[in-house]
Amino acid sequence: MSEYQNWFNSTTGKKVVENLKQNFFNALYFDTQSEAADYICSQITAGMQVAFGGSITVRGLGIREKAEALGAILIDHGVPGLDETQKLEVMRRELTSDLFISSTNAITTDGYLVNVDGYGNRVAAMIFGPRKVIIVAGINKIVHSEKAAFERLEKIAGPMNMKRLDRDTPCTHDAVCHDCKSLSRGCRAYTVIRRRPTHTPMDVIIVGESLGM
Numbered sequence: 001m002s003e004y005q006n007w008f009n010s011t012t013g014k015k016v017v018e019n020l021k022q023n024f025f026n027a028l029y030f031d032t033q034s035e036a037a038d039y040i041c042s043q044i045t046a047g048m049q050v051a052f053g054g055s056i057t058v059r060g061l062g063i064r065e066k067a068e069a070l071g072a073i074l075i076d077h078g079v080p081g082l083d084e085t086q087k088l089e090v091m092r093r094e095l096t097s098d099l100f101i102s103s104t105n106a107i108t109t110d111g112y113l114v115n116v117d118g119y120g121n122r123v124a125a126m127i128f129g130p131r132k133v134i135i136v137a138g139i140n141k142i143v144h145s146e147k148a149a150f151e152r153l154e155k156i157a158g159p160m161n162m163k164r165l166d167r168d169t170p171c172t173h174d175a176v177c178h179d180c181k182s183l184s185r186g187c188r189a190y191t192v193i194r195r196r197p198t199h200t201p202m203d204v205i206i207v208g209e210s211l212g213m
Contacts, residue, residue, distance in 0.1 A: 025203070033138075054122060141212070
């Protein structure tokens, strides 16, 4: 990454952090994913119930493995081998965890978090339930407006996540959102968090690198 790209990412990320703070989030900027991972791990203690929102970003940071090494009790519906009933039960437990860690589909330069979900578990946990929430996002998730955020959900996050989840939806065939009525559709619950929910302590971390989808 060139020095000019680093400058651009840092300047953009820090500006968004200031706007997030104006919206009552505890917002932080880190140049690298390793710095972000170190901060997240500093919030984890032995015996803490740590839950995950099915995030490629968080997985890429290795937080699950680091949390386990720190002695945390992991609550993760993404564990292989769970059937649908077991997965739903784990999702319900995630809602009352000590710490819920996830990413966001988009962050506007005004400091709004914009997301789309299939089950609704991830967006529900962001809003209320866990004792604390940490949202971590790469610089690639920043967009200029709510309209641009929803376009990102439609044109990038939606199709890529449906492909990742091996869903039989039109977008997994041509990478184009059709606003489909497929039973396999994962874009069902849309949320915009413009201010930190009153009773949900939330850290929003911006990383000056591209992370996730």
